[in-house]
Amino acid sequence: MTIIYTILIFGIIIFIHELGHFLAARWSGVTIYEFALGMGPAIYKHKGKKTTYSLRLLPIGGYVSMAGEDEECEDENALNRKPIWKRMIIVIAGAFMNLVLGLAIMLSLYATQPIYNSTTVAQFLPNATTQATGLKVGDKIVKINKTTIFSDKDIINEVFRDSDGVVAVKVLREGKKVALPAVKFDKTGEGTKKNINIDFKVKGIKRTVFSAVDQSFKNTLSLARNSWLSVADLVTGKLDIQDLSGPVGVGQVVGQASSQGFKSLLFITAFITISIGMFNLLPFPALDGGRFIFLTIEAIRRKPINPKIEGYVNGAGLVLLLGLMVVVTLKDILGLF
Structure with a gap:
């Protein structure tokens, strides 16, 4: 199959x-x-x-x-x-x-999803280093290291791409943009084996026609941009050929997705x-x-x-x-x- x-x-x-x-x-x-x-x-x-x-x-x-x-x-x-x-x-x-x-x-996926993840901090986990280094509940993350954040997945991707997990973050706080120069995310490992600890939860967004369309466009933009960022990382040495996948590797991913259900596929x-x-x-x-x-x-x-x-x-x-x-x-x- x-x-x-x-x-x-x-x-x-x-x-x-x-x-x-x-x-x-x-x-x-x-x-x-x-x-x-x-x-x-x-x-x-x-x-x-x-x-x-x-x-x-x-x-x-x-x-x-x-x-x-x-x-x-x-x-x-x-x-x-x-x-x-x-x-x-x-x-x-x-x-x-x-x-x-x-x-x-x-659009078809978000039209059937009742709640979406935002990029606004809702709650910190115990001993959160991001809270200790500048983030606050209610902050909407709009940029990390000069890269615009469209979705919660972008937060993970941009911190993962960073060398040490200490990133410059721009947030929207009480209607004003605030620059946080050194927000720290705990990480372990190196390269593709790197693990990033996202030590906070984000607020949910209820499904409406507007939010479904908005999330669809934002996530499409996110995936499109990340495709080129991956090529840039390959050229600059952040990634190597071992991180690439051809038809066989993609087939493995497709198999894993199909086992998780039609939406994952x-x-x-x-x-x-x-x-x-x-x-x-x-x-x-x-x-x-x-x-x-x-x-x-x-x-x-x-x-x-x-x-x-x-x-x-x-x-x-x-x-x-x-x-x-x-x-x-x-x-x-x-x-x-």
């Missing part, structure tokens, strides 16, 4: 991503050769009036093949003949749809689709964000970049990404034994 759930989740996420590109391209009037779900040999094909729709053997990706995508094309409806602003929309539409899917799942799906959407927006060759950078350069230069150069750069980026995926997947497989 874990394998089935994982394939279904990735299938839905990939379909939504490629659907974004497809709809944006169709809206822009671009000639679309094929809409494919999966990679490798085709196991099913349907020839439409203008586009071939296919299901392919390997459930590891998908694509929308368009005229003029990677080469010059004389077709008047080719991608390379469309205005640059339309090409930009087509490029980011896939990631945008991933984020929309994540937000929709969040939905949350993991939201987490994955938001993470994939944000990852695709990174300005790295072969990703949608990298293609967007090329379009931005073209807009500034007012002439296209040599397609061969762009192809070489994107090819090199793809090789690097596939190499990283292989290494991470092998690490996940070895971790099973």
